[in-house]
Amino acid sequence: MARATKLTAAALLALCLVSVSLSGAAAKSSYSKKKSSSSSSKNEYPKAPKGTILATAELKAASGVKSTGGKGYAYLMLVKGGPYTSYIKLTGKLRQVTMAHVHWMNATAKNPIRLGLFPAVTAPATPVLLNPPFSYNKGEVTFERPWNETDIGYWGVSLDTFLDLLRNRELYVNVHTVGYPGGEIQGTLKCKSPCRFD
Numbered sequence: 001m002a003r004a005t006k007l008t009a010a011a012l013l014a015l016c017l018v019s020v021s022l023s024g025a026a027a028k029s030s031y032s033k034k035k036s037s038s039s040s041s042k043n044e045y046p047k048a049p050k051g052t053i054l055a056t057a058e059l060k061a062a063s064g065v066k067s068t069g070g071k072g073y074a075y076l077m078l079v080k081g082g083p084y085t086s087y088i089k090l091t092g093k094l095r096q097v098t099m100a101h102v103h104w105m106n107a108t109a110k111n112p113i114r115l116g117l118f119p120a121v122t123a124p125a126t127p128v129l130l131n132p133p134f135s136y137n138k139g140e141v142t143f144e145r146p147w148n149e150t151d152i153g154y155w156g157v158s159l160d161t162f163l164d165l166l167r168n169r170e171l172y173v174n175v176h177t178v179g180y181p182g183g184e185i186q187g188t189l190k191c192k193s194p195c196r197f198d
């Protein structure tokens with residue numbers, strides 16, 4: 001299978017298993033903004049060429065999630081002129097992880113997906129669940145993949161709109177599990193200033 005993604009063994013195993021389409025309900029995500037420091041140190045962003053747009057998110061228990069062993073880190077890296085990359089690292093432990101996306105923080109619009117992180121989404125507005133889901137007990141699972149405007153377009157927005165949302169801190173990363181189909185761990189994407197291509 002020609003998948004231009006870097007995956008750890010565990011994730012690769014999970015992704016090689018058959019994926020099924022997901023209809024409506026399980027893809028919904030709830031989100032409430034948590035207190036977080038608005039200051040962001042330079043060190044929290046990965047190294048990238050000048051003029052690159054970089055956004056990171058620290059992943060923690062979603063609101064309404066009583067306890068989770070999961071946590072993690074994610075970033076989006078948009079090198080001017082491409083390529084664009086998404087990266088997500090899951091640590092601690094999680095059971096039955098099904099998928100991860102970037103969502104728009106808008107309860108009225110039901111916090112819609114704005115970019116698929118894993119597994120790959122390859123058709124408009126069609127989230128895909130890992131089947132079966134994967135679990136891990138310790139260590140880390142990472143997913144990295146290239147993406148472009150087509151992947152944003154699947155969710156009905158342009159890259160410009162996506163970047164507006166990113167600059168306004170209206171985007172968050174959400175990791176779905178069987179136990180918490182609306183999202184078990186999540187975090188707001190914070191974009192490194194000026195959050196524009198130089």
Ligand SMILES: *[C@@H]1O[C@H](CO)[C@@H](O)[C@H](O)[C@H]1NC(C)=O
Binds near residue numbers: 108109
């Ligand atoms: C949220 O989404 C609704 C429905 O699409 C839209 O009317 C509203 O303007 C959005 N809210 C913000 C803050 O953009």
Ligand SMILES: *[C@@H]1O[C@H](CO)[C@@H](O)[C@H](O)[C@H]1NC(C)=O
Binds near residue numbers: 147148149150151
């Ligand atoms: C985006 O990436 C996909 C898959 O890698 C590729 O088929 C497509 O041509 C790309 N689209 C653009 C606009 O670059």
